[in-house]
Amino acid sequence: MLKFFLSINYVDFKNWDEEESGKMDVNYRVDHIPRTTPNNRRPGTRMEPTTITIHNTGNPSSTARNERAWLTNQLNTRTASYHIVVDDREAIEVIPLNEVAWHAGDGSRSSSGNRTSIGIEICESGNYERTLQRAAQLVAELLLERNWGTDRLRRHYDWSGKNCPRIMNADGNWSGWDSFVNRVSQSLNELRGGGGTVSDQADDDAQIIDNGGVTMTVEDANKIIRFLSAAYMATSDREARREFNRLANELRKASGQEPVSG
Ligand SMILES: [Zn+2]
Numbered sequence: 001m002l003k004f005f006l007s008i009n010y011v012d013f014k015n016w017d018e019e020e021s022g023k024m025d026v027n028y029r030v031d032h033i034p035r036t037t038p039n040n041r042r043p044g045t046r047m048e049p050t051t052i053t054i055h056n057t058g059n060p061s062s063t064a065r066n067e068r069a070w071l072t073n074q075l076n077t078r079t080a081s082y083h084i085v086v087d088d089r090e091a092i093e094v095i096p097l098n099e100v101a102w103h104a105g106d107g108s109r110s111s112s113g114n115r116t117s118i119g120i121e122i123c124e125s126g127n128y129e130r131t132l133q134r135a136a137q138l139v140a141e142l143l144l145e146r147n148w149g150t151d152r153l154r155r156h157y158d159w160s161g162k163n164c165p166r167i168m169n170a171d172g173n174w175s176g177w178d179s180f181v182n183r184v185s186q187s188l189n190e191l192r193g194g195g196g197t198v199s200d201q202a203d204d205d206a207q208i209i210d211n212g213g214v215t216m217t218v219e220d221a222n223k224i225i226r227f228l229s230a231a232y233m234a235t236s237d238r239e240a241r242r243e244f245n246r247l248a249n250e251l252r253k254a255s256g257q258e259p260v261s262g
Contacts, residue, residue: 026138027090033071033081041071041081045100045115050233052142053104053117053154054135054180055082056165060124063087067121068094082119086135088126097142105160111233113159118142122165136180140187147260149252150185150218151225178219185218185257192258221255 035044057067064087070076071094082103083095095101097118104113113119122135143152155177156164163169168176225248232244249259 026134026141028093028138029090030093031068032096033068033094037072038074039077039079041079041102042095043100043102047098047100047115049097049116049118051113051117051152051154051229052139052148053113053119053156053159054139054165054168054177055103055119055121055156056167057085057121057123058164058166062123063125064090064092064123066125067123068092082121084118084138085121085123086131086138087123088128088130088134091134091138104156105162113154113156116233117154117159122167124167128167132180132183136183136187139184140191143184143188144191149222149225149248149257149260150181150188151222151229151248153181153184181222182219185222216251216255218255218257221251221257225251 033042035042059067062070064085067085071081079102081095081101083097083101084091084093086092100108100115101119102114103119103121104117106112106114108114110116120135120139123131139153143149146152155168155174156162157169157174165177168174168180170176228244228248228251232241232248235241252259
């Protein structure tokens with residue numbers, strides 16, 4: 001059982017000697033904002049999430065606690081929210097993952113990111129490397145829980161064109177994003193019990209599954225799957241959706257990843 005599932009309201013979990021094991025506990029805490037929070041920040045609308053969207057807070061000094069506090073600060077007049085905020089110490093769930101939050105900047109139609117995606121804010125303060133590690137671990141656990149692959153990951157940018165998560169686009173090429181996705185993929189493989197031997201290369205972009213002659217990189221496969229899933233979401237035709245699922249699974253198999261059920 002993942003520690004992730006054991007979180008209890010307002011209780012902090014101690015980090016389990018993360019230094020020694022090298023494996024980081026997510027340190028997940030639930031602290032929902034009230035339904036009565038002003039500016040419709042928690043509309044309470046039910047959501048069946050189909051993707052996870054990654055953000056940076058855009059604030060170099062705020063911690064997860066600061067961000068959580070801002071959501072219920074009276075000076076805050078914006079209709080903006082998200083589901084989980086992560087920093088180098090903890091992850092705080094501020095809105096239930098099956099409710100709408102306003103984070104994607106793309107309106108409220110039923111296919112919008114706001115109506116379909118779990119929004120995760122990655123803090124820019126503190127030890128960012130550690131924050132990224134924690135975020136990747138958290139995202140991997142969320143994917144595993146839903147039997148999803150990394151093709152379910154989105155940038156805020158994918159929904160609205162905003163330069164977010166901005167730190168992952170520091171070079172203007174989104175290479176930080178690509179390495180984050182690879183990092184999540186690695187965590188996911190570890191959570192699944194090592195499934196496949198991911199070669200641990202210095203260059204994240206060159207991550208290749210060494211698995212019976214498989215040569216397609218996880219990254220390339222997932223890039224193509226991201227294109228496919230855009231088409232998937234643009235149609236409601238069951239047969240078309242099944243076919244997209246099948247094709248995505250072929251790509252997963254070709255890159256040594258586990259197929260997922262549609
Ligand atoms: Zn964002």
